Amino acid sequence: MPTPPVRVGVVFGGDSGEHDVSIRSAATVIKALSDPGNRQSFHVVPLYIDREGRWWPETIARSVLQTMAALADDQLPQPLPARGLRQLPVDPDQIDVWYPVLHGPNGEDGTVQGLFTLMQKPFVGSGVLGSAVGMDKLAMKAAFAAAGISQVPYIAVDKADLDDPRRLEPLLQRLEAELGYPCFVKPANLGSSVGISKARTREELLAGLKLAAELDSRLVVEQGVMARELECAVLGRRHLKASVVGEVRFDADWYDYETKYTEGRSQTLIPAPLPGDVSERIQAMAIEACRAVHAFGQSRVDVFYDESADRIWLNEINTLPGFTSQSMYPTLWGASGIPLPQLVAELVATAQE
Ligand SMILES: Nc1ncnc2c1ncn2[C@@H]1O[C@H](COP(=O)(O)OP(=O)(O)O)[C@@H](O)[C@H]1O
Numbered sequence: 001m002p003t004p005p006v007r008v009g010v011v012f013g014g015d016s017g018e019h020d021v022s023i024r025s026a027a028t029v030i031k032a033l034s035d036p037g038n039r040q041s042f043h044v045v046p047l048y049i050d051r052e053g054r055w056w057p058e059t060i061a062r063s064v065l066q067t068m069a070a071l072a073d074d075q076l077p078q079p080l081p082a083r084g085l086r087q088l089p090v091d092p093d094q095i096d097v098w099y100p101v102l103h104g105p106n107g108e109d110g111t112v113q114g115l116f117t118l119m120q121k122p123f124v125g126s127g128v129l130g131s132a133v134g135m136d137k138l139a140m141k142a143a144f145a146a147a148g149i150s151q152v153p154y155i156a157v158d159k160a161d162l163d164d165p166r167r168l169e170p171l172l173q174r175l176e177a178e179l180g181y182p183c184f185v186k187p188a189n190l191g192s193s194v195g196i197s198k199a200r201t202r203e204e205l206l207a208g209l210k211l212a213a214e215l216d217s218r219l220v221v222e223q224g225v226m227a228r229e230l231e232c233a234v235l236g237r238r239h240l241k242a243s244v245v246g247e248v249r250f251d252a253d254w255y256d257y258e259t260k261y262t263e264g265r266s267q268t269l270i271p272a273p274l275p276g277d278v279s280e281r282i283q284a285m286a287i288e289a290c291r292a293v294h295a296f297g298q299s300r301v302d303v304f305y306d307e308s309a310d311r312i313w314l315n316e317i318n319t320l321p322g323f324t325s326q327s328m329y330p331t332l333w334g335a336s337g338i339p340l341p342q343l344v345a346e347l348v349a350t351a352q353e
């Protein structure tokens with residue numbers, strides 16, 4: 001008797017700023033799971049989370065995938081339920097493996113992973129701990145520091161420090177003395193460069209702190225480095241493997257939101273033109289980074305490389321990397337000899353390990 005297909009619940013959309021990217025990532029994942037080579041192995045059940053966090057069944061998910069556009073409130077069945085998850089739009093016993101294709105808060109930060117854990121079902125990607133630590137830049141940096149991984153100097157800032165003039169002045173002095181200019185100000189919990197600014201003066205530093213504080217109460221300020229931006233994909237569970245290293249180049253001072261999402265402003269070089277030993281050090285660092293935050297399944301690890309000093313600094317880990325047909329994660333694996341259909345099959349297999 002042939003083994004029945006694995007029923008994969010692909011959850012996408014979500015109430016984060018990365019809703020639209022998630023739709024495109026899910027379309028890529030589902031196409032790859034439905035590839036002729038995979039069709040016997042997987043039965044895909046797509047589920048859509050709208051921008052208000054409501055979960056919708058397969059019929060609605062399929063129409064979102066068809067138009068590749070979010071559904072507005074008036075396009076959804078009426079009367080609309082309250083915001084947020086009220087009930088699962090599928091019988092959990094009909095799903096063998098959950099596959100979150102969600103980016104940003106609530107999808108990438110351990111929240112939905114907690115739901116799958118409570119259901120006692122396997123799911124693709126990191127668990128609650130790795131997801132939560134990987135999403136929060138301060139928790140992530142603390143974990144990397146504990147593992148002895150090289151990072152640019154940084155200082156954690158609490159929003160409350162900005163509101164108290166007696167604490168603000170010493171804070172600014174400390175940032176200037178220990179980090180200097182230029183420095184980067186970031187909210188701890190976002191992605192896609194949202195809320196990040198580069199500061200070259202005290203005035204810009206204050207403005208950057210205020211901007212970031214509007215988005216998060218936990219902030220990080222980092223010393224600015226002049227470096228190439230390189231990325232490495234990691235796959236696996238008990239055994240983690242690293243892909244070839246890729247590079248992002250852009251015609252801007254730094255990789256800000258506009259540059260990231262404007263056609264033609266950036267290009268990727270895969271594999272990155274690097275001496276072999278540098279690639280190997282980055283691959284080893286990528287795996288160490290996963291271990292440090294307890295990430296597994298899939299992760300994209302981003303590093304800075306200062307060519308003149310031959311130094312590598314870990315920048316960040318993304319435990320639920322973009323997965324559109326153009327995204328770095330699947331492209332790096334393609335260049336490493338793992339085409340998309342095999343990649344998604346391996347990811348489902350890591351969930352079942
Ligand atoms: N310490 C730094 N030195 C130089 N450039 C930086 C630094 N930190 C961030 N950047 C620039 O800002 C971009 C976004 O920062 P990052 O920490 O990767 O945030 P996100 O999680 O939003 O991608 C980086 O790709 C890089 O171009």
Ligand SMILES: [Mg+2]
Pocket residue numbers: 193302316
């Ligand atoms: Mg980044």
